[in-house]
Amino acid sequence: MILDIGRGLLCMLFGLVAMVIGPFCVIFAGPVERVDRIAGQDIARSSLPNWLWWFQTPDERLPGGLYEPAILRWLALYGWHVCAALWLARNAGYGFAWWMGKPASGYLDSVEGQVVTREGLWRWKRSFGPIALQAGWKCHRADFKATAQDGPFRAIPFVSIRLKVNS
Numbered sequence: 001m002i003l004d005i006g007r008g009l010l011c012m013l014f015g016l017v018a019m020v021i022g023p024f025c026v027i028f029a030g031p032v033e034r035v036d037r038i039a040g041q042d043i044a045r046s047s048l049p050n051w052l053w054w055f056q057t058p059d060e061r062l063p064g065g066l067y068e069p070a071i072l073r074w075l076a077l078y079g080w081h082v083c084a085a086l087w088l089a090r091n092a093g094y095g096f097a098w099w100m101g102k103p104a105s106g107y108l109d110s111v112e113g114q115v116v117t118r119e120g121l122w123r124w125k126r127s128f129g130p131i132a133l134q135a136g137w138k139c140h141r142a143d144f145k146a147t148a149q150d151g152p153f154r155a156i157p158f159v160s161i162r163l164k165v166n167s
Contacts, residue, residue: 001122005135007157011097014054018093022055023085029062038066044080057094059142063087101156104139108155121155127164134160 025048032044045061057064063080064087065071075083108118110125115136123136137155 004122004137004157005159007100008135008159011093011100011157012159014096015093018055018096019089022088022092025052025055025088026062026081026084028052029084033061036066039072043075046084054093054096054099055088057087057091058098059140064091097156097158098154101137101154103142104137104153104155106153107139108137110134110136130164132160132162132164134158134162 028049029046030049032046034045035042036045037043043063043066045063047061048056056062063071063075063084066075071083071087074086078086104121105119108116108121108123110116110123113126115122115124121137121139123134123138125132125134127133135158138158139153139155142152142154
């Protein structure tokens, strides 16, 4: 567990750096890989070059997150480049965390005040008033073509300190 917390803290540290550097990486985005028709409009999809993959979400092309209404609003308001930069800041250092991760068989839920374990993965969550602490492994679908139930999945190490709103 100590090693996992160290990995999570390293991912958190890289994420903080990536929040500043990541948005500027958009200027290096490669040529259009494909065009997706989303919400009635054609949207060019691209990736960062391999030497910048640490900053990009491995399971999504730029501008990223077009399945979320908020991201579509960013795209409409600010255009492709700013939307992609905001996506990289929002998902800062995700490629690095993905690299630090490992395959998983499914989601791993958290239970307040308990350590939940499964197949060498664990997750802990504890709230102290308006402060929420979490650590362990966060599981994500590794392929957006899969449904939420069937995976494949990837676990990434994380440490999170958040201020809860409306607590």
